[in-house]
Amino acid sequence: MAQKDYYEVLGVSENATPDQIKKAYRKLAKKYHPDANPGNKAAEEKFKEVSEAHEILANPEKKRQYDQLRQMGKGGFAGAGGFEDMFRGRTGRGRTFTFEDLGGLGDLGDLFSSFFDLGERTRRQRWGPQKGADAYAEIEIPFDQAISGGKTIVEIGKEETCPVCGGSGAKPGSKLSTCPDCGGTGMLSFSQGAFAVQRPCPRCYGRGKIITTPCPQCEGRGQTFGRKKISINIPAGINDEAKLRLRGQGQPGTAGGPAGDLIVKVKIAEHRFFERKGSDIYxxxxxxxxxxxxxxKIRVRTIDGKVDLKIPPGTQSGTKFRLRGRGVKLDGTRGDQYVEVIVEVPKNIDENQKKLIEEFAKKAGLKH
Structure with missing residues (x-):
């Protein structure tokens, strides 16, 4: 199987800026997101591939390591034989061990850890319990709810522990067999020149056991994809495009690890009368x-109800009046409401009204 090139996956050049990488990822993630392609396994796998590429290229340290590995693969480190030949060896069980057995470029940090033998602790962190990925959603709430707060429902697509196999990936009642590649140790070891390399077995994923009869529900994955409705508490005074983090509501973890978080971006719908700027209302x-x-004296609508507003004689159109304490409660204080009055000139008047206005203009010395 060919090794994945993350730049090709996202369709960007090696010199792409962080913004270009982010833009390419968002475009592809939107195109292949499971929510937009229900039941489409190919789109689901493509979405995972795009997410994996973004995770590496959007992280400066991982990107640096990845770029170094790509250069090695072009011959910079591995010499004339290429990077894969450098890692070609024996498993000790009569089978040729190649770069593909290292899992390709799936996790560069672990590849370096194994390559330089940085210790068992680093490998346990990767192949032990892992926290699930964060899930993301965007909702729009009414203007009034953003002011007063309350509850709303968000529906997301997410992985869930398979209800049939309980996450094991094996058909209920079936038995696991010892992995023939690692002999049940969960690790593959070999040496190449001065280097001693040990890597979790890619066939059994470091568990030492393999599934002989996959679960028919999840096809051995241990997880199923579905949709879930989640209740969200909207805090009073929330700002537009604020992000709420719901811990443990993201994708499920692996090997007993905790679930990721759900991050919800909140958009506030426009109001036909009010406009909000921070804690102030206009x-x-x-x-x-x-x-x-x-x-x-006129009645003016506020977020708490109607109040009286005094209009002094000679008020000009565009004059703004301040209603103290009639804004949004935010961070222990409350903003104000600003009322701009617009003088409306009558369009249709009868002859009698016209004469009265002309007389007024004459006495006031107004030209017309």
Whole structure:
């Protein structure tokens, strides 16, 4: 099987910037996301491949290691025989051991750990219990709910522990057999020149046992893909595009590891009357010419209900009034509401009204 080139997976060049890598990942992740391709195994595998490539290339340290390995594979370190020939050896059980047995470039950090024999602790961290991946979702909530808070439901696609095999991947009642490659040790060891390399067995994934009869429900994966509805608490005063983290609601862990987290991006729907900026509320209210000239008292809508607002005589269109403490409660304080009044000029007037206005203009010295 050919080794994966993460740059080719994302369709970017070796000199791609972090923003270009992120943009390419988002485009492909959206295209192949399981939610957009229900029941499509090929799309699901492609999504995992794209996510794996992004995980490596978006992390500066992992990307640095990966780039070094790619150069080795081109002959920079392995010499004329190539990088794979450098790792070609024997398992000690009569089978040729190649670079593919190292799992390709699936986890570069572990490849370096094994290559330089950095100790059993590092390998146990990778092949022992692993936390599941984080899941991501985006929801839109009403303006009023963002102010007052409350509960909402988000539906996501996620992996779940297989209900038939309980996550073992084996058909209930079937037995596991000893891995023929590692002899049940879970590890493959060989030497190459001055290097001693030990690596978890890729056939049994370091467990020493292999499944002889896969579970018919999950096909040996130990997990099934489905949809789940999750209740979310929306805190009062939440900001637009805020992210909420729900611990343990992400993808399930492996080998008994904890589940990942669910990260929900919250979008706030626009309101037809109010506009929010931080903890302050803004709105526009129409008044007529008489109210603007003579002054008035009007009723203004706030997020708590209607209140009185005094309009002084001679108020100009565009004047803003401040209602203290009528904004959003945020971080222990409360913002204000700003009301901009818009003077509406009547479009249709009768002859009598027109004469009265002309008389007013004449006495006030107004040109028209």
């Amino acid at each position: 709105c526009r209210v129409p008044i007529n010419v008489a109210q603007a000239i003579l002054g008035s």
